[in-house]
Amino acid sequence: MTRKGRRPGDTLWMPHGMIGFPGLTRYRLLAGAPDTPFFVLESEERSGLRFPLIDPAVARPEYALHLEPGRLDEMEIDDPEDALVFAVLFAPGNAKEITINLRAPVVVGKKTRVAKQILLDDETLPVRALLSSEFRRERGEARLS
Amino acid sequence: MTDIRRERVFDRAVGDCIRIGDSIEIRVESIGKGRVRLACSAPAAALLVERERIEEVAEENRRASRSRIPGFEDLLALQEED
Numbered sequence: 001m002t003r004k005g006r007r008p009g010d011t012l013w014m015p016h017g018m019i020g021f022p023g024l025t026r027y028r029l030l031a032g033a034p035d036t037p038f039f040v041l042e043s044e045e046r047s048g049l050r051f052p053l054i055d056p057a058v059a060r061p062e063y064a065l066h067l068e069p070g071r072l073d074e075m076e077i078d079d080p081e082d083a084l085v086f087a088v089l090f091a092p093g094n095a096k097e098i099t100i101n102l103r104a105p106v107v108v109g110k111k112t113r114v115a116k117q118i119l120l121d122d123e124t125l126p127v128r129a130l131l132s133s134e135f136r137r138e139r140g141e142a143r144l145s
Numbered sequence: 146m147t148d149i150r151r152e153r154v155f156d157r158a159v160g161d162c163i164r165i166g167d168s169i170e171i172r173v174e175s176i177g178k179g180r181v182r183l184a185c186s187a188p189a190a191a192l193l194v195e196r197e198r199i200e201e202v203a204e205e206n207r208r209a210s211r212s213r214i215p216g217f218e219d220l221l222a223l224q225e226e227d
Contacts, residue, residue, distance in 0.1 A: 020203025052212045070189020090205065091212040101209070104202040119194050119202055127205050 011044060012108060012115045018051065019104060019117050027115065029053075029108060039086060041106065051106075053086035059100055059134035063087075066125060067107070071118055077109045084108040088117075089131065098131040 012027045024045050032038030037058045043049035056063040064085055077083045086108070088101045102125040108115040155163055162172045169191070174182040187193050 018206050019199060020206045049210055050212075051206065051209050068189065073188075073190035088206060088209045089212065090209045093213040101202070101205050103198075104205075117202075117206075119192055119198060121193060127201055 012041075012113050014115045014117070016116060018106075019119065021049070024049065029115075038089070041086075041088075052089040052091050053106060054089050054100060054131075056085060056087040056100070056102060056105060059087070059129075059131060060102070063102070063105075066102075066120055066122055067105075067118070068121060071120075072107060072116075075107065075109050075114050075116055076112055077107075082110045082112075084110055090128070096130075096132050099128045100131045100134060101127050102129055103127045 010028050012029055014025050014027055016022070017024045018041075021043075024043050026044040028042045028044060030040045030042060032040065037054050039053040039055075041051040041053055064080075067083075067085070072083060075083075084107070086106045088104065088106060089098055090101075091098045103122075104117050104119045104127065106115055106117045157163065157173050159173050159175055162170055164170050169187045170185070172184045172186075174184050176182075185193055192199075
């Protein structure tokens, strides 16, 4: 798989945009640097607009279960295996201060190339949880680079 | 896409409902001191959340877009190369 991410076929369509960024509907999903669990969602329409993402299973293996049945209906994802789920990160430059948004994951349809940020109903899911605490919580082997 | 909106105000009692479109229903569950408890039902794909939660996530997204992390920086450097 190429890391350049310049092929037109790589465009993800987010009909609703990221929450708070309406009207920006075209993104590219780029794999993170080697040996990190990070991904980047990059706008094709606004230069420099990038969201760091992470596979939330790294922090909470059971996370996908929080997706409520039916929430993916309009994305035409029939098989859960076709859905990639990411959590948005805030990373201020210090790994210990990275926070993860578990309340509003980004779901990507692998086949359809349609993506959506979904605000989950579950009020126990934090918008801003310390990733390091999440790792501790899972006693994880995952590493922050 | 044009977005022509309209607003209606209803006087409702406990147990009464309001219907929005074909499939969204809001029922008054109870009324307290300056507060009202509403039960809302909508198709499963619909967002059903307090409005301030959306603003909270929007703010978190804005913060996220200002991120700097080692792996992230490295990746961007890789990209600039082509």
